[in-house]
Amino acid sequence: xxxxxxxxxxxxxxxxxxxxxxxxxxxxxxxxxxxxxxxxxxxxxxxxxxxxxxxxxxxxxxxxxxxxxxxxxxxxxxxxxxxxxxxxxxxxxxxxxxxxxxxxxxxxxxxxxxxxxxxxxxxxxxxxxxxxxxxxxxxxxxxxxxxxxxxxxxxxxxxxxxxxxxxxxxxxxxxxxxxxxxxxxxxxxxxxxxxxxxxxxxxxxxxxxxxxxxxxxxxxxxxxxxxxxxxxxxxxxxxxxxxxxxxxxxxxxxxxxxxxxxxxxxxxxxxxxxxxxxxxxxxxxxxxxxxxxxxxxxxxxxxxxxxxxxxxxxxxxxxxxxxxxxxxxxxxxxxxxxxxxxxxxxxxxxxxxxxxxxxxxxxxxxxxxxxxxxxxxxxxxxxxxxxxxxxxxxxxxxxxxxxxxxxxxxxxxxxxxxxxxxxxxxxxxxxxxxxxxxxxxxxxxxxxxxxxxxxxxxxxxxxxxxxxxxxxxxxxxxxxxxxxxxxxxxxxxxxxxxxxxxxxxxxxxxxxxxxxxxxxxxxxxxxxxxxxxxxxxxxxxxxxxxxxxxxxxxxxxxxxxxxxxxxxxxxxxxxxxxxxxx
Amino acid sequence: xxxxxxxxxxxxxxxxxxxxxxxxxxxxxxxxxxxxxxxxxxxxxxxxxxxxxxxxxxxxxxxxxxxxxxxxxxxxxxxxxxxxxxxxxxxxxxxxxxxxxxxxxxxxxxxxxxxxxxxxxxxxxxxxxxxxxxxxxxxxxxxxxxxxxxxxxxxxxxxxxxxxxxxxxxxxxxxxxxxxxxxxxxxxxxxxxxxxxxxxxxxxxxxxxxxxxxxxxxxxxxxxxxxxxxxxxxxxxxxxxxxxxxxx
Numbered sequence: 129x130x131x132x133x134x135x136x137x138x139x140x141x142x143x144x145x146x147x148x149x150x151x152x153x154x155x156x157x158x159x160x161x162x163x164x165x166x167x168x169x170x171x172x173x174x175x176x177x178x179x180x181x182x183x184x185x186x187x188x189x190x191x192x193x194x195x196x197x198x199x200x201x202x203x204x205x206x207x208x209x210x211x212x213x214x215x216x217x218x219x220x221x222x223x224x225x226x227x228x229x230x231x232x233x234x235x236x237x238x239x240x241x242x243x244x245x246x247x248x249x250x251x252x253x254x255x256x257x258x259x260x261x262x263x264x265x266x267x268x269x270x271x272x273x274x275x276x277x278x279x280x281x282x283x284x285x286x287x288x289x290x291x292x293x294x295x296x297x298x299x300x301x302x303x304x305x306x307x308x309x310x311x312x313x314x315x316x317x318x319x320x321x322x323x324x325x326x327x328x329x330x331x332x333x334x335x336x337x338x339x340x341x342x343x344x345x346x347x348x349x350x351x352x353x354x355x356x357x358x359x360x361x362x363x364x365x366x367x368x369x370x371x372x373x374x375x376x377x378x379x380x381x382x383x384x385x386x387x388x389x390x391x392x393x394x395x396x397x398x399x400x401x402x403x404x405x406x407x408x409x410x411x412x413x414x415x416x417x418x419x420x421x422x423x424x425x426x427x428x429x430x431x432x433x434x435x436x437x438x439x440x441x442x443x444x445x446x447x448x449x450x451x452x453x454x455x456x457x458x459x460x461x462x463x464x465x466x467x468x469x470x471x472x473x474x475x476x477x478x479x480x481x482x483x484x485x486x487x488x489x490x491x492x493x494x495x496x497x498x499x500x501x502x503x504x505x506x507x508x509x510x511x512x513x514x515x516x517x518x519x520x521x522x523x524x525x526x527x528x529x530x531x532x533x534x535x536x537x538x539x540x541x542x543x544x545x546x547x548x549x550x551x552x553x554x555x556x557x558x559x560x561x562x563x564x565x566x567x568x569x570x571x572x573x574x575x576x577x578x579x580x581x582x583x584x585x586x587x588x589x590x591x592x593x594x595x596x597x598x599x600x601x602x603x604x605x606x607x608x609x610x611x612x613x614x615x616x617x618x619x620x621x622x623x624x625x626x627x628x629x630x631x632x633x634x635x636x637x638x639x640x641x642x643x644x645x646x647x648x649x650x651x652x653x654x655x656x657x658x659x660x661x662x663x664x665x666x667x668x669x670x671x672x673x674x675x676x677x678x679x680x681x682x683x684x685x686x687x688x689x690x691x692x693x694x695x696x697x698x699x700x701x702x703x704x705x706x707x708x709x710x
Numbered sequence: 711x712x713x714x715x716x717x718x719x720x721x722x723x724x725x726x727x728x729x730x731x732x733x734x735x736x737x738x739x740x741x742x743x744x745x746x747x748x749x750x751x752x753x754x755x756x757x758x759x760x761x762x763x764x765x766x767x768x769x770x771x772x773x774x775x776x777x778x779x780x781x782x783x784x785x786x787x788x789x790x791x792x793x794x795x796x797x798x799x800x801x802x803x804x805x806x807x808x809x810x811x812x813x814x815x816x817x818x819x820x821x822x823x824x825x826x827x828x829x830x831x832x833x834x835x836x837x838x839x840x841x842x843x844x845x846x847x848x849x850x851x852x853x854x855x856x857x858x859x860x861x862x863x864x865x866x867x868x869x870x871x872x873x874x875x876x877x878x879x880x881x882x883x884x885x886x887x888x889x890x891x892x893x894x895x896x897x898x899x900x901x902x903x904x905x906x907x908x909x910x911x912x913x914x915x916x917x918x919x920x921x922x923x924x925x926x927x928x929x930x931x932x933x934x935x936x937x938x939x940x941x942x943x944x945x946x947x948x949x950x951x952x953x954x955x956x957x958x
Binding site: 165166167169170171172174175223224227228230231232233235236237238239240241242243244245260261263266267270274275277278285308337338339371372374375429430448451452455456459460461575576580618619620622624625626627628 | 829859
């Protein structure tokens with residue numbers, strides 16, 4: 129039985145987690161990173177393509193850009209559901225954070241006079257997105273791993289986090305399964321940071337990687353004390369390429385690419401006369417699905433899709449500024465984007481929801497637990513996230529959480545105070561018996577069929593277009609799945625490297641998240657941002673300008689939904705300015 | 711008509727490390743990658759197979775395996791490009807964990823510590839303005855940064871398998887930090903040159919160019935290695951000449 133002790137334990141080795149680790153280590157405190165994968169750069173943050181938003185005002189078109197413009201764009205994008213205090217804090221910090229990344233050695237693309245270059249993105253008034261060709265996430269992951277290597281931060285690779293260890297309502301650590309030898313280990317710390325990323329795998333068609341199970345959200349939800357914020361808000365990206373749902377960055381449209389229907393028409397101007405192809409992602413995704421529903425889609429690539437035209441940008445532009453799109457198109461779907469149109473169809477991309485945290489990234493309900501990045505609902509994105517704000521959120525949340533934790537550690541002093549091995553041993557015992565129960569079970573439910581059915585239900589009943597009746601059916605169907613998920617058995621009976629067991633262990637947690645999504649989508653009787661209800665197509669500020677908090681009490685069969693008011697400071701609710709026709 | 715594929719997967723695992731092949735018959739689907747093929751087998755045939763995949767778009771480098779004897783990314787390789795008999799084995803060179811999964815992190819972490827693969831700054835940070843970098847240089851650095859550390863170039867390299875050679879991946883990483891003007895610490899630069907100019911670095915390369923043929927990110931590795939050789943020679947030559955003149 130291994131028990132490790134640190135000042136701070138960080139679950140998740142993506143940008144947010146490592147950025148927080150870098151901050152805390154800077155004063156000599158001991159932290160550790162737990163990752164599911166073998167190396168930090170494999171984390172899903174590296175798949176971010178387009179860029180990171182910061183009002184640097186470096187290009188000729190963005191000279192007049194400032195934090196306030198960034199603030200307004202973000203709040204409008206969020207359909208006024210974002211916490212304005214937090215948005216203000218982050219956008220004011222953004223230029224500092226991006227220049228700091230550059231100082232550390234990030235390889236951003238440059239303008240002709242050597243400054244960080246910026247490109248246009250959806251829903252923004254100025255070109256604001258700092259980028260590195262179209263592999264921004266990849267170079268930032270390279271950079272942040274190089275910082276972690278420089279600071280010699282210990283990384284525990286191939287660890288699946290199983291649960292939080294609680295002492296009353298204070299968190300003192302986590303238990304994790306070693307995926308190589310099958311041991312259950314405890315990692316104790318004064319604070320625990322969850323940075324496990326989103327829960328994209330709830331949906332059948334997703335651009336997310338294979339580790340985006342939402343582990344952090346699930347283990348927080350399982351305590352019964354911590355709510356998920358805004359679970360009805362899920363982003364669908366307009367331009368993944370079917371059938372493997374590999375993303376073509378929003379930068380394609382930012383640089384001047386356009387969406388075309390089967391008649392070769394630039395249809396986006398019909399739906400958003402002001403922004404056209406560069407409206408926010410929720411608006412574009414809905415418009416595309418409406419075009420496909422109106423029989424103006426194209427058959428092929430295993431589905432009905434539309435076209436994205438970037439060949440009009442010219443060969444030179446595509447192979448330098450959109451290098452990876454060029455690479456992905458040729459290798460994965462056999463299309464040469466310098467000569468042909470790219471097939472695209474919306475798919476799940478981002479979860480705006482997550483572990484609800486306050487301004488300081490500390491979670492509701494449990495002391496000492498922090499959540500950052502996509503895993504958290506800090507509420508910078510509200511009902512819809514703008515492209516390029518996710519990378520910014522990871523870096524900003526990592527920095528801010530790091531600073532807050534540093535402050536607390538300075539006050540309280542270093543590690544080990546009041547750590548209780550007894551509680552850790554108890555929790556390890558609980559997890560061991562849970563695993564043993566699954567391994568010993570004979571003739572239970574098949575893990576994969578339960579998992580696939582859940583994804584099918586969520587995709588069909590809580591997709592881009594929703595309605596009350598569907599959501600109600602969805603809740604009923606998910607309840608059955610939830611009962612079945614408690615009854616799974618595995619064929620592969622070993623504790624160590626066992627993919628089936630890994631999935632079985634997270635199944636019930638995922639269904640809990642799915643139930644939160646479905647139920648809060650059912651209850652929110654308005655259309656706002658990414659949440660669209662066919663039966664309530666208008667935004668309703670009078671009744672619904674509030675944030676959903678979904679709790680899942682222990683032993684309950686469905687979530688309990690509460691609400692809290694939204695903080696409006698600088699920008700009162702108004703029109704988003706995309707001219708979307710409802 | 712879809713083909714019926716015969717998939718032979720090498721199984722290695724357990725205490726005694728028994729090695730054998732398991733055969734599976736799978737109906738080929740349109741646009742199927744080898745990773746999707748493994749998913750299919752895992753979910754509906756034999757759940758004990760251990761393999762890894764993450765991003766599914768050649769961006770993370772975790773899913774590198776040997777496909778019909780050649781090191782490739784499982785997510786990028788389409789079954790339609792392969793014969794109906796597909797043999798899947800773990801990568802050479804790296805220690806095997808189970809079945810198709812190897813441990814690459816130790817190799818990469820070791821060389822990253824050795825070459826100090828980070829930018830050593832000495833100048834103070836100015837939050838008001840970033841350092842100016844020529845646009846072309848940024849593009850050059852980006853080309854090196856595209857490496858996903860999948861281990862294919864090392865696994866395919868005959869030289870890496872018996873020496874201390876840090877591989878094409880290691881050499882271009884070292885070259886990247888040598889080229890970066892922000893890497894200001896002269897001690898760190900000397901260290902990079904020492905490693906590049908030894909058997910661990912560029913002189914460990916036997917110019918077999920297997921790395922170039924197999925790089926899944928289409929990085930022109932032999933060109934990158936040539937550029938690195940040119941750069942290190944240039945720097946060393948300058949140093950020697952400077953020393954020569956000083957003595958006079």
